[in-house]
Amino acid sequence: MATVDDLKFQEFDDAANLLAANPDATTISIDEPVEIPKNQHGRLQEPGREEDDELLGTNDSDKTELLAGQKKSAPFWTFEYYQTFFDVDTYQVLDRIKGSVFPVPGKNFVRLYIRSNPDLYGPFWICATLVFTIAVSGNLSNFFIHLGKPTYHYVPEFRKVSIAATTIYAYAWLVPLALWGFLMWRNSKVMNIVSYSFLEIVCVYGYSLFIYIPTAILWIIPQKVVRWVLVMFSLCLSGSVLVMTFWPAVRDDNRRIALATVGTVVLLHALLAVGCLAYFFDAPELDFPAPIIPAHNGTTVITKS
Amino acid sequence: MPAASAQLAQAVESDPSPCRASSGGTPRRGGRQSLLPAARQPTPKRCRRRRQLPSAGAQGSAGAEPQGGFPGLADVSISEDIPVEGEITVPVGSRSPDEDYSTLDEPVRDTIMRDLKAVGKKFVHVMYPKKSSALLRDWDLWGPLVLCVSLALMLQGGSADSKDDGGPQFAEVFVIIWFGAVVITLNSKLLGGTISFFQSLCVLGYCVLPLTVAMLVCRLVLLAGSGTVSFVIRLIVVVAMFGWSTLASTAFLADSQPPNRKALVVYPIFLFYFVISWMILTFTPQ
Numbered sequence: 001m002a003t004v005d006d007l008k009f010q011e012f013d014d015a016a017n018l019l020a021a022n023p024d025a026t027t028i029s030i031d032e033p034v035e036i037p038k039n040q041h042g043r044l045q046e047p048g049r050e051e052d053d054e055l056l057g058t059n060d061s062d063k064t065e066l067l068a069g070q071k072k073s074a075p076f077w078t079f080e081y082y083q084t085f086f087d088v089d090t091y092q093v094l095d096r097i098k099g100s101v102f103p104v105p106g107k108n109f110v111r112l113y114i115r116s117n118p119d120l121y122g123p124f125w126i127c128a129t130l131v132f133t134i135a136v137s138g139n140l141s142n143f144f145i146h147l148g149k150p151t152y153h154y155v156p157e158f159r160k161v162s163i164a165a166t167t168i169y170a171y172a173w174l175v176p177l178a179l180w181g182f183l184m185w186r187n188s189k190v191m192n193i194v195s196y197s198f199l200e201i202v203c204v205y206g207y208s209l210f211i212y213i214p215t216a217i218l219w220i221i222p223q224k225v226v227r228w229v230l231v232m233f234s235l236c237l238s239g240s241v242l243v244m245t246f247w248p249a250v251r252d253d254n255r256r257i258a259l260a261t262v263g264t265v266v267l268l269h270a271l272l273a274v275g276c277l278a279y280f281f282d283a284p285e286l287d288f289p290a291p292i293i294p295a296h297n298g299t300t301v302i303t304k305s
Numbered sequence: 306m307p308a309a310s311a312q313l314a315q316a317v318e319s320d321p322s323p324c325r326a327s328s329g330g331t332p333r334r335g336g337r338q339s340l341l342p343a344a345r346q347p348t349p350k351r352c353r354r355r356r357q358l359p360s361a362g363a364q365g366s367a368g369a370e371p372q373g374g375f376p377g378l379a380d381v382s383i384s385e386d387i388p389v390e391g392e393i394t395v396p397v398g399s400r401s402p403d404e405d406y407s408t409l410d411e412p413v414r415d416t417i418m419r420d421l422k423a424v425g426k427k428f429v430h431v432m433y434p435k436k437s438s439a440l441l442r443d444w445d446l447w448g449p450l451v452l453c454v455s456l457a458l459m460l461q462g463g464s465a466d467s468k469d470d471g472g473p474q475f476a477e478v479f480v481i482i483w484f485g486a487v488v489i490t491l492n493s494k495l496l497g498g499t500i501s502f503f504q505s506l507c508v509l510g511y512c513v514l515p516l517t518v519a520m521l522v523c524r525l526v527l528l529a530g531s532g533t534v535s536f537v538i539r540l541i542v543v544v545a546m547f548g549w550s551t552l553a554s555t556a557f558l559a560d561s562q563p564p565n566r567k568a569l570v571v572y573p574i575f576l577f578y579f580v581i582s583w584m585i586l587t588f589t590p591q
Contacts, residue, residue: 079494086495089565121496125573132580139587156472156587 085120100207103241110200110245118199123206127172133216135161138280141220171272176201194249204245208238222284231273239266424448431511434553441504449510452517453482459520485577493570500561512554519546520585527590547582551575
């Protein structure tokens with residue numbers, strides 16, 4: 001039975017003094033990297049997997065794994081739980097954006113930049129910016145294309161904003177959900193060394209959409225060639241970020257399934273870009289004048305070719 | 306007589322005292338008098354404790370002698386010939402002097418004018434943004450409502466061949482402004498801001514004022530004509546007012562954010578006013 005003295009508040013000594021008093025006591029220190037192997041499934045580190053470590057950024061991801069486990073402890077109905085998803089500073093957001101625009105070959109975006117601190121600020125506001133950028137640029141581009149025509153009456157086309165919002169937010173949230181579900185399912189069948197949480201996948205997708213913002217602004221230029229070059233360029237950049245993120249996750253799987261997964265990721269990304277270009281931006285006029293075809297009742301009909 | 310004393314005790318206990326302690330605990334909006342005095346404070350009255358003596362002859366007035374002797378009750382503090390008086394209002398926090406007036410007795414015009422003056426004062430604060438806490442401390446949502454409704458009304462009548470291609474409808478403008486303000490407020494709170502929810506809504510709503518003025522100017526310019534010159538004038542006016550709105554709201558809101566996240570909070574505000582400016586600029590009449 002505890003005495004009264006045991007129940008009183010006690011001051012604890014410095015850790016060093018306590019340890020000197022009892023040298024055999026177990027201690028936990030979270031300053032040094034802990035000696036837990038990164039791959040929980042018990043595989044040994046082979047020399048052929050060194051590029052994996054580089055990709056995974058094993059060096060200090062262990063520490064961040066441990067620290068991350070202490071973070072999200074608030075229950076999900078409190079406000080503090082959601083504050084943990086916005087625990088980023090300005091320079092971190094800018095770094096992540098930079099990492100998505102200039103992919104370093106061989107470096108995994110998630111391990112390098114996210115580092116177990118996925119945020120929802122980036123995905124949400126990049127998607128919002130992209131929605132309005134596409135709507136505004138599309139409107140401007142149509143205005144400039146049809147400017148000289150006498151029958152043209154400018155319309156703001158505000159409905160397209162809601163269509164753009166639905167498309168982009170659906171892409172940025174539903175595709176990661178499907179991909180995460182798929183990876184979880186494959187994970188249960190094949191022991192993958194890498195598994196991402198849902199928020200990390202949302203993060204990657206959200207930040208990879210950033211390159212489309214300047215692309216959408218440049219799509220105002222009414223030249224078909226320019227637009228398609230821009231599509232290819234931005235697709236390469238953001239597609240490579242996605243590929244380098246998800247290739248280690250499916251590499252150990254059946255070869256065909258791995259290729260199909262990565263191929264689907266890239267294909268959906270391309271579909272988004274091309275679809276936005278086709279729907280929001282009218283086709284630019286060609287430079288040479290259209291041929292005049294006399295109609296059967298004598299009036300001339302001008303057709304666009 | 307024990308029965309009488311028991312009755313007296315019961316009467317004193319169950320005295321429906323008119324002098325309730327008005328403790329200021331009722332929540333008041335923004336800390337000032339409400340326009341609709343739903344949460345009106347009871348008037349602090351001077352309390353006069355009357356004892357209802359059980360006998361028919363004695364009334365509850367000062368100077369009434371107790372019947373017989375009640376040695377137990379005579380020890381109780383109240384002396385018979387001095388009425389107990391006092392104010393029981395408990396002032397909570399810092400109150401401006403006009404808080405103590407009851408709004409029930411003043412003319413309706415005064416009540417309305419007081420609120421209108423508060424709203425007008427906030428408009429002035431927005432047009433000349435200095436570091437004042439008046440906008441934040443006494444928040445109200447009347448100004449934002451008036452601005453939002455007038456902006457949405459002025460954006461009506463945009464041209465469209467079909468409904469799908471026209472400008473934003475009334476409901477769209479309304480939803481964009483209020484939903485956008487709520488999302489920005491949530492964003493700043495999630496990033497660790499110390500400002501309260503309604504204070505932030507108040508500031509964001511009031512800072513729509515320059516853009517409403519721009520809308521008014523645009524409509525007037527469009528009455529004169531809709532050529533290139535009018536477009537250039539409208540562009541300049543809208544850009545200037547957009548900058549004013551963003552700077553005004555940043556001046557009020559940026560201080561409550563942690564210093565290394567200021568840009569993360571300011572950018573959505575910029576985007577919000579940019580979208581409203583775009584709606585204003587692209588307004589073309591029928």
